[in-house]
Amino acid sequence: MALKRYTQSNSHSTMAELNVTPMLDLAFTLLIIFIITTPLMEGNIEINLPTATPTKATDEKPDVKTVEVDKKGVIHFGGKIVTVDALRRDLEKLHQADPKVAVIIRADRDLRYQTLVDVFDALQRANITRLGLTHLDEASPRH
Structure with a gap:
């Protein structure tokens, strides 16, 4: 009999768990609205961008030399x-x-790292500041 009274009184009591489904629906709806409207708000600012006069490209190309270093550390130049x-x-x-x-x-x-450092040191001592670095393919011809 006590069990029956408990269930009768329990039917009118509050729930012990919180239903978060409506709260999640609201959060996702607000997130979608935010995602859609944010990019639209960024384009409304009027900005006068600075302009520059285009320069004439020079026809003279710098002289490019190649230094090759194989895996044994042998340096090839010219x-x-x-x-x-x-x-x-x-x-x-x-x-x-x-x-x-x-x-x-x-x-x-x-290649050993020290050999490449020695080549960079030679470039620095020669005051050459324009340089590039590429890999040496076995199939590519030597210059």
């Missing part, structure tokens, strides 16, 4: 094998002849 000191001297002569000279370093991926 069609010959050179040491780091000889490379530095050759690069200094190039820089004196044309300060806008550019150098591309083609290095093997298995």
Whole structure:
């Protein structure tokens, strides 16, 4: 009998759990409205952007030389094998002849790190600031 009274009185009591489904529906609706309206609000500002006069592109292209270093650390420059000191001297002569000279370093991926640092050091000592770095493919021909 006590069990029956408990269920009768429990039918009129409040729920112990909170139903969050309506709250989630509201949150997702507000999120969708926010996502849709935010990009539309950004384009309403009037801005006068500054303009510049276009410059004429120069036809002169910088002289580009290639330094290649194979996986054994042998440095190739100008069609010959050179040491780091000889490379530095050759690069200094190039820089004196044309300060806008550019150098591309083609290095093997298995090269010792120190050899590449030595080549960068030679470039820095020759005051060459325009340089690029690429990998050396076994299938690509040497310059």
